[in-house]
Amino acid sequence: MGPAARPKRGNVSEEAPRASPPDRLQADAIGFTEALVIGLNSTSPAYSLAAVIGPVVALAGVHAPGVMLASFVPMVLIASAFYYLNKADQDCGTTFSWVTRAMGPWAGWFGGWAITMTGVLVIGSLADVAVRFALLAFGLDGWADSDAVRQTLAVLLIVVMTAICVIGTEASARVQDVLIAAQVVLLLVFAVVALYRVYAGAGSLGSAEPELMWLNPFGAGGAALTGGLLLGVFIYWGWESAVNLTEETENSASAPGKAGIWSTVILLVTYLATGFAVVAYAGAAYLAENAGEEETIFALLAGEVMGGWDWVVLIAVSTSALASTQTTIIPASRTALSMARRHALPAHFAHIHHRHHTPDVSTWWVAAIAVAWYLAVNQISENAAFDSLTALSLLIAFYYALTGVACAVYYRRLLTRSPRTFVLVGLGPLTGAALLVWLLAESVIDMSDPANSYSGESWLGLGPPLVIGIGITAVGVIVMVLWRLTAAPFWSERRETADPRLLDAGAGT
Numbered sequence: 001m002g003p004a005a006r007p008k009r010g011n012v013s014e015e016a017p018r019a020s021p022p023d024r025l026q027a028d029a030i031g032f033t034e035a036l037v038i039g040l041n042s043t044s045p046a047y048s049l050a051a052v053i054g055p056v057v058a059l060a061g062v063h064a065p066g067v068m069l070a071s072f073v074p075m076v077l078i079a080s081a082f083y084y085l086n087k088a089d090q091d092c093g094t095t096f097s098w099v100t101r102a103m104g105p106w107a108g109w110f111g112g113w114a115i116t117m118t119g120v121l122v123i124g125s126l127a128d129v130a131v132r133f134a135l136l137a138f139g140l141d142g143w144a145d146s147d148a149v150r151q152t153l154a155v156l157l158i159v160v161m162t163a164i165c166v167i168g169t170e171a172s173a174r175v176q177d178v179l180i181a182a183q184v185v186l187l188l189v190f191a192v193v194a195l196y197r198v199y200a201g202a203g204s205l206g207s208a209e210p211e212l213m214w215l216n217p218f219g220a221g222g223a224a225l226t227g228g229l230l231l232g233v234f235i236y237w238g239w240e241s242a243v244n245l246t247e248e249t250e251n252s253a254s255a256p257g258k259a260g261i262w263s264t265v266i267l268l269v270t271y272l273a274t275g276f277a278v279v280a281y282a283g284a285a286y287l288a289e290n291a292g293e294e295e296t297i298f299a300l301l302a303g304e305v306m307g308g309w310d311w312v313v314l315i316a317v318s319t320s321a322l323a324s325t326q327t328t329i330i331p332a333s334r335t336a337l338s339m340a341r342r343h344a345l346p347a348h349f350a351h352i353h354h355r356h357h358t359p360d361v362s363t364w365w366v367a368a369i370a371v372a373w374y375l376a377v378n379q380i381s382e383n384a385a386f387d388s389l390t391a392l393s394l395l396i397a398f399y400y401a402l403t404g405v406a407c408a409v410y411y412r413r414l415l416t417r418s419p420r421t422f423v424l425v426g427l428g429p430l431t432g433a434a435l436l437v438w439l440l441a442e443s444v445i446d447m448s449d450p451a452n453s454y455s456g457e458s459w460l461g462l463g464p465p466l467v468i469g470i471g472i473t474a475v476g477v478i479v480m481v482l483w484r485l486t487a488a489p490f491w492s493e494r495r496e497t498a499d500p501r502l503l504d505a506g507a508g509t
Contacts, residue, residue, distance in 0.1 A: 025092065025337075026357035029248040032255040037180045039242030039263035042331075044324030045270050046183050046316045047129055048235040053278050056228050061284040062208070065275040066217035067225060071232020072268045074439075075239070077432030078400045079264050081407035082243050083257030084425050087502055088410065090252040093338025094243050094331070095403045101496045102410035105344070106480070107402065109490075112339045113476040114399040118237075119332030119366055121388050121395075121468075123325060124374020127154040127161075128385075130321035137314035151378060155371055161326040162367040165333070166353060166360045180323065186316035187270065191277035194305045198280045205304060206283025210276045230393060230439055230446070235271065237396045238324065239263035244331040281305060329366055336362035344483070344490040387453050390465035394447075395472070397440040404433030411498045421503055 030038075056064045082094065091097035095115055100108025131153040135144035143149045198207045217225050242259035246252045249259075282301060306312055337359040340350035351361040377385045407429040408415070415426040447466035450458040459467040484491050 024352060024357065025247045025359070027248065029357075030245065031250045032259055035242040035245055035249050035256050035259035036262055036266075038245065038327050038330070039239045039259050040266060041180050041183075041320075041323035042238030042241035042327035043236060043263070043267055044126060044238065044320045045235075045267060046187055046320030047126070047324065048320075049187075049271055049274055049278075050317050052231045052235050053275060056231055057279060057284055060217070060219070060225070060228055062211075062214050062279055063216055063219035064214070064228070064279055064284075065272050066215045066219060067228030068232060068235070068271045068275055069215055069268065070217035070225060071229050071236065072264065074229075074400075074432040074435040075232070075236040075264045076261065077428045078404050078436070079239065079257075079261045080424050081404045081429035081432070082240055082260050083254075084411065084429075084502075085403065085407050086243050086246055086257040087253050088498055090246045090256075091338055092244050092247045092334035093342075094240060094246075094335070095399050095406075096335050096338055096344075097342075098410065099402055099406045100342070100493060102406040103402075104495050105491050105493050107406075109339070109344050109480050110476060111399050111402045112335050112344065113480070114395045114402075115335045116332045116366070117472050117476070118392055118395050118399075119328050120370045120373050121392055123158060123328050123367070123370035124154060124378075125385060125389055126321045126325040126328060127157045128374070130154075130318050130325055131157060133314045133318035133321065137311040137318060147378065151375065154374070157322070157325060158367055158371055158374075161322075162329060162363055164326060165329050165363050166358050167356055183316055183319045183323065184270070186312050186319075187274055190305060190313050190316065191274050194277040194281040194301075197305065198277075205281060205286050207281055208279075208283060210280045214276065214279065215272075226442060229435075230443060233393050233396055233400075233436070233439060236264060236267060237392075238328065239267065241327050241330045244334040329363060329370075332366040333359050333363040336366065342490050342493075343487050383453075383457075384464060387464040388468055390447065390453065391468040391472070393443050394440060394465075394469040397436040397443065401433040401436040401440065404429035404436070408433075410496070411503075413497050414500060414503055417503060425503075 053064065056067055060067045085098040086094070089097055089101060093112060096108050096112030098108075099111040128150060131150050132144050135141070135150070135153075195210075198209060201207075213219065217228070239260050242249075242263060243256040246256040249256050278301065282304075301313070336345060336349045337352075339345040340347055340362070349362045349365065350359070352358065353360040373388070374385070377388050408426045411421075411425045415422050444466060446452050447463040447469070450456060450461075450463045453463040453465055457464060462470075
């Protein structure tokens with residue numbers, strides 16, 4: 001684990017008994033509500049919904065809300081695994097630390113690598129979306145269309161958000177409170193106006209009044225459900241950032257895990273409400289025709305629904321991506337910190353800022369690599385940037401599934417204590433993991449065909465997203481093996497099983 005705590009120099013006031021030593025993260029920096037907000041913002045709900053609503057409707061038609069409901073199932077099952085594993089080990093490395101305990105250092109190291117790489121792949125694109133929609137909201141369409149202007153502003157935005165992360169978790173939480181409020185309020189305004197116009201017969205597109213049968217995910221056939229679930233991995237991903245802050249959250253054994261579960265539930269409600277409004281107002285035909293517009297579908301609908309107030313929707317998507325730019329740095333940097341404390345990465349990644357009590361070195365490194373990746377793939381083409389985002393589903397499905405399996409393995413001797421424990425700690429996480437492994441296999445098959453990528457190009461005879469995924473995996477294996485040859489302590493760790501007291505009455509089950 002981490003190095004022994006060192007006493008602070010100078011006088012320490014008795015009024016601040018919870019002050020953290022200089023080599024530790026700030027204890028009790030945030031509460032349950034702040035952790036919940038960060039978990040929500042990490043998913044970038046407005047941007048995620050904007051990015052997938054067109055493609056999902058193209059697959060499932062009016063049953064798109066039902067597909068989003070179905071894609072919630074594996075997420076909440078994995079959220080249960082996060083909750084119970086966090087009860088056992090309040091480590092900011094989450095999947096890395098838990099999988100190491102349950103399944104050994106090799107599996108744990110690769111789980112940590114996958115989490116860190118997801119941040120590298122997506123941070124730049126999120127900043128790009130935040131900048132693009134902000135420029136559109138202020139009528140600066142020419143700037144939004146300029147790659148040089150947009151990329152320069154995106155890099156500056158990443159630097160600013162990284163600095164806020166380094167300044168402190170409390171400061172980050174305050175920024176997130178403002179961003180989630182703006183995002184949710186603006187989304188609700190859009191949904192209410194859209195539904196009002198539908199029922200008033202004032203829709204300008206192929207409007208249709210919502211029906212309960214839209215919640216049936218099987219209404220459009222099995223292929224549509226499969227494709228929708230693949231997209232669902234993306235729109236729900238990120239809620240676990242709340243758990244990455246476990247060492248900095250009050251009631252760390254339970255609050256972060258609860259925040260993760262509640263994040264998925266609130267996201268479900270948000271997605272269903274907005275999804276119903278979008279499908280009802282625009283109609284399946286219009287959304288299917290514009291499915292290729294990806295995240296700009298909201299920009300297209302903004303003028304139709306809001307008229308001169310279209311900036312409301314544009315700002316909602318911008319703040320969504322802005323918030324996620326910041327919060328996506330958190331799991332990557334905390335995972336690197338945790339790995340370094342356990343000697344699974346070089347020691348300098350474990351450095352804690354002496355005044356802000358944040359992992360400053362790992363945070364800046366994550367940001368720097370993310371910026372380099374963002375600029376590099378955009379030099380190839382904008383489609384290559386989208387292909388790198390598609391590769392995310394491979395990494396996300398992998399480490400989520402790994403966490404689900406780890407939960408059942410770690411608690412395996414306690415699963416028969418009660419039906420509740422068997423379902424919530426064993427069967428549920430394993431079912432979620434199985435669904436994600438299936439989706440992972442489907443993704444690999446789909447991505448192997450170059451025609452299914454954004455660019456349509458062939459890289460080594462395969463689709464670019466799959467090549468990117470394979471490349472990240474190969475680099476991870478090389479780094480892991482080299483580090484194993486030079487640093488032995490971490491690799492001698494032994495697997496553990498859960499302490500029975502974790503599930504005793506009063507401990508929460």
